[in-house]
Amino acid sequence: MNPRQIVLDTETTGLDPALGHRVIEIGAVEILNRRITGANFHVYLNPDRDSDPGALQVHGLTREFLADKPRFPAVAGEFLAFVRDAEVLIHNAPFDVGFLDAELARIGAPALRTHCEVRDTLKLAKELHPGQKNNLDALCKRYAVDNSGRALHGALLDAQLLAEVYLAMTRGQESLGIDIVPPLRQDQAGALRRGTLRVLRAGADELDAHADYLSGMTRECGEVAPW
Secondary structure, three states, X not given: OOOEEEEXXXXXXXXXXXXXXXXXXXXXXEEEOOEEEEEEEEEEXXXXXXXXXXXXXXXXXXXXXXXXXXXXXXXXXHHHHHHOOOEEEEOOHHHHHHHHHHHHHHOOOOOHHHOOEEEEHHXXXXXXXXXXXXXXXXXXXXXXXXXXXXXXXXXXXXXXXXXXXXXXXXXXXXXXXXOOOOOOOHHHHHHHHHOOOOOOOOOHXXXXXXXXXXXXXXXXXXXOOOO
């Protein structure tokens, strides 16, 4: 597993880049070794066009607000540097990737997947919860992630929420796999009876990881674990 992951979301002027719709906001959150680092990439973009009424109702980003914001070519290099060689996590990836690829094509740059690996968290959620709602709001509720501040969609806020959801959704799958413990050998069993079996104490990193695991369980279950 790539230790560096970027959780990414966009807002757009509409639903189809083939119709000339543009990216107007990019939000990206860094996860390193399953910890949210606080390193983010966030930018609003001037699309040189209006948003469709339905899209405007979702994100609330008016053409007037975006008029003095940079255009995509001005931020493309910084954006690609932030995601380069990472595993990029996107909810409903084909939508965002299609828009970002269209923006990259306009400046003659290669498609997003030539710079990074892309993983669709919606596909993952559907595999884990078949037949259930798996939009971001439903997943926040399922995994006890507080989304009370999400009155409107926003790329950075949604990326931050998805980062928490992803860590909760994959807990136990990527770094906490359970292995079958083999039976003790005869010499180990004898050492255990004599009290001479060597005990390896958990290190600081292991204790921190355990604390994070218990914190996540508390969020999922809604109560503090008894141990």
